[in-house]
Amino acid sequence: xxxxALLLVILxxxxxxxxxxxxxxMAAVVERLGRIIPVVRKPGLIVxxxxxxxxxxxxxxxxxxxxxxxxxxxxxxPLELTAACECTVTDAIRFLGNLPFSGLGAARKQAGEESAxxxxxxxxxxxxxxxxxxxAELGVMNFLSELPGWPDRLRGPLKxxxxxxxxxxxxxxxSAPKMTAEEMWRLRRxxx
Numbered sequence: 431x432x433x434x435a436l437l438l439v440i441l442x443x444x445x446x447x448x449x450x451x452x453x454x455x456m457a458a459v460v461e462r463l464g465r466i467i468p469v470v471r472k473p474g475l476i477v478x479x480x481x482x483x484x485x486x487x488x489x490x491x492x493x494x495x496x497x498x499x500x501x502x503x504x505x506x507x508p509l510e511l512t513a514a515c516e517c518t519v520t521d522a523i524r525f526l527g528n529l530p531f532s533g534l535g536a537a538r539k540q541a542g543e544e545s546a547x548x549x550x551x552x553x554x555x556x557x558x559x560x561x562x563x564x565x566a567e568l569g570v571m572n573f574l575s576e577l578p579g580w581p582d583r584l585r586g587p588l589k590x591x592x593x594x595x596x597x598x599x600x601x602x603x604x605s606a607p608k609m610t611a612e613e614m615w616r617l618r619r620x621x622x
Contacts, residue, residue: 447480457490492516501561521596
């Protein structure tokens with residue numbers, strides 16, 4: 431009886447350390463001794479080698495992003511824009527290589543938040559760089575007048591750069607805050 435109790439005391443923590451559940455809407459990759467095993471795990475039960483493997487979760491479906499973007503053209507005030515889109519992880523290995531964490535284990539909610547933060551930071555960088563180039567080419571007022579059609583111009587750079595980090599962006603919308611006539615006049619005067 432004592433031996434059975436000792437076996438249970440040893441076996442229960444071993445089993446608890448080796449079983450993980452990937453929830454719906456998430457996917458996971460297993461990391462063995464610091465190296466990612468290139469197999470994406472779908473929702474369900476995963477059996478791990480205790481103390482040698484750990485799990486990193488990421489969103490398996492498209493997740494919404496809405497981020498502020500600041501474009502800082504030379505010689506004028508910064509432009510504050512808002513970008514919104516749906517983001518999908520297309521290559522888990524590339525994407526997870528860009529995340530500032532690894533092996534969060536049971537911290538599924540934090541994994542989703544970190545994924546959105548990383549994708550948002552990437553999107554901000556692309557839009558800011560392309561926006562500064564567009565403002566330099568068109569001027570501030572022409573850029574603002576062409577803003578509704580600007581996401582079409584971003585489709586190529588976002589697709590190309592997103593593929594390098596394992597992301598796909600769809601349905602991009604970029605908008606500027608409503609400006610008063612005085613703010614528009616001031617912006618026009620500074621950009622001339």
